[in-house]
Amino acid sequence: MKVTCMVNGEERVADGVWAGESLLYVLRERLGLPGSKNACEQGECGSCTVYLDGLPVCSCLVAAGQAEGRVVVTVEGLSEGERLHPVQEAFVAAGAVQCGFCTPGLVVAAHDLLERDPDPSEADIREALAGNLCRCTGYEKIIEAVHVAARRRLPEGRREVG
Amino acid sequence: MRRPTSWAEALSVRAAAPDLLPIAGGTDVMVELNFDRRRPPGLLDLTRVPELATWTVFDGTVELGAGVTYAQVVADLGDLLPGLATASRTVGSPQIRNRGTVGGNLGSASPAGDAHPPLLAAGAVVELESVHGRRSVPVSEFFIGVKRSVLEPDELIRSVRVPCATGPEQFSKVGTRNAMVIAVASFALRVDPGRRRVGTGIGSAAPTPRTAPEAETFLAREIEAADAWASRDPLPAPVVRRFAELVAAAASPIDDVRGSASYRRHALTVMATRTLGWAWDEYRQGVPA
Numbered sequence: 001m002k003v004t005c006m007v008n009g010e011e012r013v014a015d016g017v018w019a020g021e022s023l024l025y026v027l028r029e030r031l032g033l034p035g036s037k038n039a040c041e042q043g044e045c046g047s048c049t050v051y052l053d054g055l056p057v058c059s060c061l062v063a064a065g066q067a068e069g070r071v072v073v074t075v076e077g078l079s080e081g082e083r084l085h086p087v088q089e090a091f092v093a094a095g096a097v098q099c100g101f102c103t104p105g106l107v108v109a110a111h112d113l114l115e116r117d118p119d120p121s122e123a124d125i126r127e128a129l130a131g132n133l134c135r136c137t138g139y140e141k142i143i144e145a146v147h148v149a150a151r152r153r154l155p156e157g158r159r160e161v162g
Numbered sequence: 163m164r165r166p167t168s169w170a171e172a173l174s175v176r177a178a179a180p181d182l183l184p185i186a187g188g189t190d191v192m193v194e195l196n197f198d199r200r201r202p203p204g205l206l207d208l209t210r211v212p213e214l215a216t217w218t219v220f221d222g223t224v225e226l227g228a229g230v231t232y233a234q235v236v237a238d239l240g241d242l243l244p245g246l247a248t249a250s251r252t253v254g255s256p257q258i259r260n261r262g263t264v265g266g267n268l269g270s271a272s273p274a275g276d277a278h279p280p281l282l283a284a285g286a287v288v289e290l291e292s293v294h295g296r297r298s299v300p301v302s303e304f305f306i307g308v309k310r311s312v313l314e315p316d317e318l319i320r321s322v323r324v325p326c327a328t329g330p331e332q333f334s335k336v337g338t339r340n341a342m343v344i345a346v347a348s349f350a351l352r353v354d355p356g357r358r359r360v361g362t363g364i365g366s367a368a369p370t371p372r373t374a375p376e377a378e379t380f381l382a383r384e385i386e387a388a389d390a391w392a393s394r395d396p397l398p399a400p401v402v403r404r405f406a407e408l409v410a411a412a413a414s415p416i417d418d419v420r421g422s423a424s425y426r427r428h429a430l431t432v433m434a435t436r437t438l439g440w441a442w443d444e445y446r447q448g449v450p451a
Binding site: 001019020022041042043044046049055056057058060061062063065066068109112127128130131132 | 163165185187188189191192193195196197201202204205207209233254255256257258260261340341342
């Protein structure tokens with residue numbers, strides 16, 4: 001089966017795809033985009049989170065053929081060339097990256113949250129990131145990173161002091 | 163993979179190739195494929211069938227297309243179907259709710275499916291269709307065993323028809339954390355002043371999701387006898403206690419990795435008490451009809 005979809009703004013074609021293959025496998029093994037990570041393969045860990053037609057989803061649970069003609073954005077599509085996206089910069093600044101395996105999925109999930117809600121509460125952040133596991137258990141720094149990213153995005157007047 | 167783009171085409175593909183595994187949000191099907199538990203000859207992708215992706219309201223009933231996601235239910239149906247919306251909010255994670263569908267939940271027919279208890283409590287009806295015609299099956303008759311339903315190999319789930327709430331609905335679920343939990347036990351309650359009835363739905367505490375009919379009849383009778391639909395007076399503690407006992411008695415739970423049978427029965431008693439407390443408080447605070 002041949003699958004054609006827009007990935008990070010470019011039309012990409014994967015050939016020889018098996019019907020039950022996941023979008024995650026196609027991204028990593030056929031299209032050379034290893035940013036989305038392969039871990040649980042059952043939607044538990046969120047490390048394969050990508051945007052599919054604008055919604056964050058676990059790419060391990062999308063059959064590759066379901067992505068035909070759809071628009072996919074992976075973590076690779078968030079940065080501009082070598083310049084990190086502000087959410088990625090905030091993860092670095094806050095020390096939210098330990099082993100780094102969960103980071104791409106968390107960056108996509110956090111990116112989506114801030115697109116929907118530029119000034120989320122702590123509870124909103126925890127809810128938005130509930131589908132992403134960090135095996136290093138560095139959750140506090142990750143949540144702090146989202147706060148940092150939100151503060152940097154907000155206009156001056158709305159930034160919290162400190 | 164077959165990717166029909168209309169309902170009629172989906173039915174004819176289903177009739178011609180009943181071995182193809184239907185897939186919607188993939189949140190159950192892909193796990194089976196990723197773990198090599200199933201190797202179907204191919205997939206029947208239902209995500210391009212526009213008829214499945216919408217919901218309509220007609221004559222006090224929501225007809226919910228089988229492909230409507232939990233995220234859409236949460237966003238759009240909180241007022242009309244608060245029980246289903248509350249249960250949908252507890253499903254998986256944002257990523258899962260963006261893909262998982264109510265129709266897919268029915269298709270998987272897991273005893274732990276989160277949509278099932280509120281659909282049972284609401285007295286919902288599943289609409290099944292094949293090239294030979296359409297049939298309506300009450301949710302309470304849809305499940306016939308663990309992960310088994312009355313769905314025939316040539317049929318697809320078109321929609322589920324859910325009578326709109328006329329009063330409070332509650333859902334409660336026991337698990338080890340808030341997100342990403344398969345229910346150890348769950349319970350849904352509909353207090354339905356418009357129809358003068360009480361609806362219940364039990365999850366994860368029997369081979370199939372099921373109602374607690376005796377509990378429903380008992381409570382509706384007590385409310386009627388005390389004229390409490392009109393007075394909205396507090397429900398006497400013995401009534402609440404008896405209702406909770408009857409809910410727990412309706413279950414036939416097993417011991418498994420997620421919890422023991424006796425814990426599940428206890429949890430149902432607690433959930434029935436709590437949900438009735440919340441729902442009746444809400445009813446008492448509501449504007450009298």
